[in-house]
Amino acid sequence: MKNELTVFLLVFAVLLPGIGLAASAEDNYKTYCWQCHGMQGNGMGVNVRDMSVQPRDHTSAKAMRSRSDDDLFKVIKHGGLAIDKSVLMPPWDATFTDQEIHELVAYLRELCRCR
Amino acid sequence: MRATISLLLLFLSASSWADTGEQLLQQRCASCHDLQGPAASTLEDLWQRKGPDLFYAGVKYRPQWLRQWLQKPRRIRPAGYLYFQHIKPGEKHDVIDASTLSEHMALSADEARKVTEALMTRKAAPVQVKGDEFGGGSISITFGEMVFDKFNGCMACHEIEPGYGGLSGPEVYTAAKRMQSAYLVSFIRDPQAWNPKTPMPNKHTSELNIQKIVRYFHALAKENWDEK
Structure with missing residues (x-):
């Protein structure tokens, strides 16, 4: 029993730093996406004043339903041009891991309450 | 008598030490700027930072500008160092919440010179920067x-x-x-x-x-x- 507990604690100690490095989708959204998509995800971020193209309203089920999860993954990872949209949406592949992007896609589905 | 002289010497050495740019950096700048590195590797760490990292200031800033700016600082980032800590929902779109922004302290001309000199020695850049990275030229x-x-x-x-x-x-x-x-x-x-x-x-x-x-x-x- 004592040995099992030691093994469990060792495994936990090894895994813990890795767990700590992965940011939650909500925290990533706040840090990187709020600036254009807004604190409420409605496309009304602090930067929109002089933007030539309005950022996507992530709370709009109608607008978001037209995008597949693959499209959302692609546009976050490679930027707007990857899906023939605006250059104003940058690629975030150097910022997020693929796992973080998948989690952001799931978070967007929560915001729009749509599939 | 000997004790008085010792105390006087201690005071003099302490005050001259306090006058160095390095000491000014530690006293006035270290609470908001990282002077040692490395840069934040997690969001939790990033969110704690109040201003730009300065541990590679010597390869980043122009000393002439730095010296002038430290005497008469003005905001460079309209929404503060980490924008998401200084915004609020507005009527049409999110707006800057000015009540959360604080002014950068101003230094005297002598302090600015010393701090600039101390900052320019900090060159612990995480990337090797070649002097000829920029090829010059002009553009309209x-x-x-x-x-x-x-x-x-x-x-x-x-x-x-x-x-x-x-x-x-x-x-x-x-x-x-x-x-x-x-x-x-x-x-x-x-x-x-x-x-x-x-x-x-x-x-x-x-x-x-x-x-x-x-x-x-x-x-x-x-x-x-x-x-x-």
Whole structure:
């Protein structure tokens, strides 16, 4: 029993730093996406004043339903041009891991309450 | 008598030590700026930071600008160092919450000179910057703006003149006055190599475009924005 507990604690100690490095989708959204998509995800971020193209309203089920999860993954990872949209949406592949992007896609589905 | 002299010597040595740029840095700057590195590797760490990292200030800033700015500081990032800590929902869109922003302290001319000298010795850059990163040359503001905004979309987050452009990032119309050209090239090429959690994305723009963007910063920096 004592040995099992030691093994469990060792495994936990090894895994813990890795767990700590992965940011939650909500925290990533706040840090990187709020600036254009807004604190409420409605496309009304602090930067929109002089933007030539309005950022996507992530709370709009109608607008978001037209995008597949693959499209959302692609546009976050490679930027707007990857899906023939605006250059104003940058690629975030150097910022997020693929796992973080998948989690952001799931978070967007929560915001729009749509599939 | 001996004790009095010892105390006097101790006082004199302590006060001269307190006058060095390094001591000023520790006393006045260290609570908001990281002077040792490394850069934040987690969001939790990033969110704790109150101002830009300074452990590679010697390869980033222009000393002349630094010395002047420290005496008469003005805001470079309209929404503060981490924009998401200084915004609130507005009538039409999110707006800057000025009540959460604080002014940067001003130093005396002597303090600014010493702090600048101390900062310029800090060169622990996470990326090796070659002196010839920027090839020089010039570009018109009109064409530069096309490269910066239309081709790369950078204006979404940066003001290209006072009151025009994005608010979450630092203004770029003074970028070439503030920063060394080689650093600018290197940072645009790979922002995450400098600061893994920076809100600035890597646009993967071409080397030629990076050179044009830095030329554009130089063209903007020649304008006298205070008189406009």
